[in-house]
Amino acid sequence: MRMEAIQIAKKDIKVELRSKTTLNFMLLFSFVTISIFSISVPVKIIPEVAPSLLWLVFLFVGIGGYARAFVREVEDGTLDGLKMIARPTSILAGKILYNLSLMLIIQAITLPLFIAFFNLQISQPLNFIVSITVGNVAFVVVSSSLSLLTIRANARELLLPVILFPVIFPIISTTIRALSSAINGSGYDMASIGLVAIYTAAMTILAFTTVEQVMIE
Numbered sequence: 690m691r692m693e694a695i696q697i698a699k700k701d702i703k704v705e706l707r708s709k710t711t712l713n714f715m716l717l718f719s720f721v722t723i724s725i726f727s728i729s730v731p732v733k734i735i736p737e738v739a740p741s742l743l744w745l746v747f748l749f750v751g752i753g754g755y756a757r758a759f760v761r762e763v764e765d766g767t768l769d770g771l772k773m774i775a776r777p778t779s780i781l782a783g784k785i786l787y788n789l790s791l792m793l794i795i796q797a798i799t800l801p802l803f804i805a806f807f808n809l810q811i812s813q814p815l816n817f818i819v820s821i822t823v824g825n826v827a828f829v830v831v832s833s834s835l836s837l838l839t840i841r842a843n844a845r846e847l848l849l850p851v852i853l854f855p856v857i858f859p860i861i862s863t864t865i866r867a868l869s870s871a872i873n874g875s876g877y878d879m880a881s882i883g884l885v886a887i888y889t890a891a892m893t894i895l896a897f898t899t900v901e902q903v904m905i906e
Contacts, residue, residue, distance in 0.1 A: 697783025
């Protein structure tokens with residue numbers, strides 16, 4: 690399964706690097722969102738609302754971008770062929786790896802922009818980066834898995850957020866607490882980070898144990 694997943698991820702990365710459609714959309718959307726937030730939020734409340742605003746940026750960008758990994762296969766008519774040469778678990782793992790690659794690129798560009806636009810002072814930068822990275826990894830795993838449920842729906846762009854938000858709300862709320870601790874310097878919130886990691890592991894196990902039935906349907 691490992692090699693199949695890596696090959697699928699490599700294939701998707703090569704396709705994306707040629708077209709840059711999803712990546713450009715995600716980067717542009719994140720830049721526009723940060724710009725709007727930066728001119729509309731009062732300076733005095735930035736330390737309190739920054740974690741929530743940052744998550745809104747990643748949430749909006751991720752919902753529109755991560756689902757494209759499976760949607761592209763449906764639009765190009767290659768999903769059935771992919772299922773013939775790779776196991777469902779390998780396909781899901783490959784799509785998650787591909788989306789994780791996108792996430793790392795988006796995060797590496799978005800975080801400095803966000804901090805610069807808001808002139809955000811972070812007491813514990815390493816804790817801040819670890820917290821948002823753990824949260825984003827959980828977001829990628831959950832959104833990649835749930836996007837399978839909506840890829841053949843006519844209104845998948847509307848359906849995915851409805852299904853996704855209740856599932857990722859614990860990730861968002863817990864990560865926001867960890868980010869607030871990092872900004873305010875109130876200590877490393879290892880409990881929140883650990884909770885997100887456990888939740889991610891549970892969702893990963895659930896996704897891989899049900900993906901075969903989902904893809905058959």
